[in-house]
Amino acid sequence: MRILVIGNGGREHALVWKLAQSEKVTKIYCVPGNGGIESLAACVSLSVTDLDGLVRFAKEAGIDLTVVGPEVPLLEGIVDRFEAEGLRIFGPRKAAAQIEGSKRFAKELMVQYGIPTARFRSFTDAEQAKKYVREQGAPIVVKADGLAAGKGVVVAHSVEQAEQAIAQAMEKQVFGDAGKEVVIEEFLNGQEISLMAFLDGKTLQPMVAAQDHKPVYDHDQGPNTGGMGACSPVPQIPQHVIDQAIQTILLPTAEAFREEGIEYRGVLYAGLMVTPEGPKVIEFNARFGDPETQVVLPRLKTDLIDILLSVIGGRLADQKIEWNEEAAVCVVMAAGGYPGSYEKGKVIVGLPRDTRDQVVFHAGTKKADGQITTAGGRVLGVTALGSGIAEAREKAYQLVQQISFAQAHYRTDIAAKALK
Incomplete structure (x- = not known):
């Protein structure tokens, strides 16, 4: 099989590295790739949002399967576009990827279907948002509604810090259009875990749990980043809590998409806070996490190609997925x-x-x-x-x-x- 991986980060290097281990794979291309991916795949200088160019390349290179790493092309509709051209691709369609593209959409879906998450309000007016923060007090969480490369979330420990975060997003527009709307949430206490799952529209199979480390400095100090490291497993979180998260969050979210008439095929990622009341959703992503993928895929024993094809083909219920204990x-x-x-x-x-x-x-x-x-x-x-x-x-x-x-x-x- 000839494989195309879209993206240029650590997650995509991990995907290329894992796919290269499959006997079914004959050649891997990566758009645009990076200095490390070059040793495993042919890197192609195209933009991840050049959908016309990507479709053209996939046809010319005889690509059998495209795997999408980052969120931006998913929200641009790359999966819909490839499928319309009869090209096989792994990732959720544009309608399903909204769960990452709009925090308001995700929060409203959770409220509607009773999926545990922090209380919230969304705002398109900065003064109204600041007024709400003053009423609620701190600590409080301010999130840009759209995509901000993992940097659009501020855990504000004072009202002043929260107001500053609102001003940065809405008035100074440091995140561009992603900050036109903000979601303000109650602060949740506890430890974070990342729980990813494969989903084929009907069947959901969870991956092993991981823990991301978002703040830039030791002891979770400083601004949030895309992630400064990860580990898997997460032994300090009991297995029964992870099982609870699967039953109360992942499975109901998959069911919510079915109820909404949206077929979700790909990876569903839940960023969770384990609170005294149980696990609650901090955020959803519509793709493999980064850097969680770098600790989850090395633990995967099953051929990744088999899993991706079973998701695309709606056969995940018949696919056994095994993990090593390391x-x-x-x-x-x-x-x-x-x-x-x-x-x-x-x-x-x-x-x-x-x-x-x-x-x-x-x-x-x-x-x-x-x-x-x-x-x-x-x-x-x-x-x-x-x-x-x-x-x-x-x-x-x-x-x-x-x-x-x-x-x-x-x-x-x-x-x-x-x-x-």
Whole structure:
């Protein structure tokens, strides 16, 4: 099979890496790819939102299956477009991808179908939003309604901070159109977990749980990022809580889409807070998480191609999915200044060879003149497997110590909660 992967981040490197292990795969292309993906796939210089160009390329290259990594092309309708051209593609259609594209849509769906989530109000007027914040008090959560690359959420610990977040999104428009509307939610206390599932419109099969580390600094300090690292499993969260989340959140959400007449085929991602009242939804995504994919896919024993095809073909109920017992930890090495402004073009040295139990997933890199250089905010996802979290974590940080580039920074406490 000839495979096309859409995207250029660490998640897409992990997808390409996993797909390359399948005996069914003969060639992989990636649009646009990055400096690390180049070693496994032919990188093609196209935009992920150039739907005409992507359709044309898929036809010319004889692509048997396209796998969509990022959310933007899903919301642009890439799946609808490919299907209309008779091309096989993995990911939800535009109507289903709304669950990530509009936080208001997601919240209203949850309220309508009784899916546990934080109380909320949405606003298109900044002054009304600020008035509501003053009435509610802090801590409180301010979210840009649309896509903001994981940076549109502010957990405000004071009313002033919340008002500032509203002004940034709605008045200064730092997130563009994504911030024209904001959703303001009650603050939830607890630990976050990420629960992804394969869904074929009828059958849902959950993946192993993971924990993302969103804030940029140790001890969950500083602004939110796209994710500074992840671990899987999440041993500090009891299995019965994860089972509860599947029963009260994932399955009812799949049923809600059916009730709404929207066929959801692809990955359904639930970002959850485990509160004293049980798990509640923080956000939904319509694709594989990043960096969660970098710790979940290394634990997958089943051929990923078989799973993707069973989802597309509506045969997920007949597909057995197996996971290995090893733990995985991913530490993100980021550019200095991220998630704010940062410089590119720093030479990366000390990259180790990938082995069965250690792999460096490239997120923001570029290959130039035989050297790998930085080309994004999150640069590398340094990932290791071990018999448990402690071993995987130790191996991941040993790898981090070998790698360097100017102004690199990373959290030193990834998976620390899992050790307790």
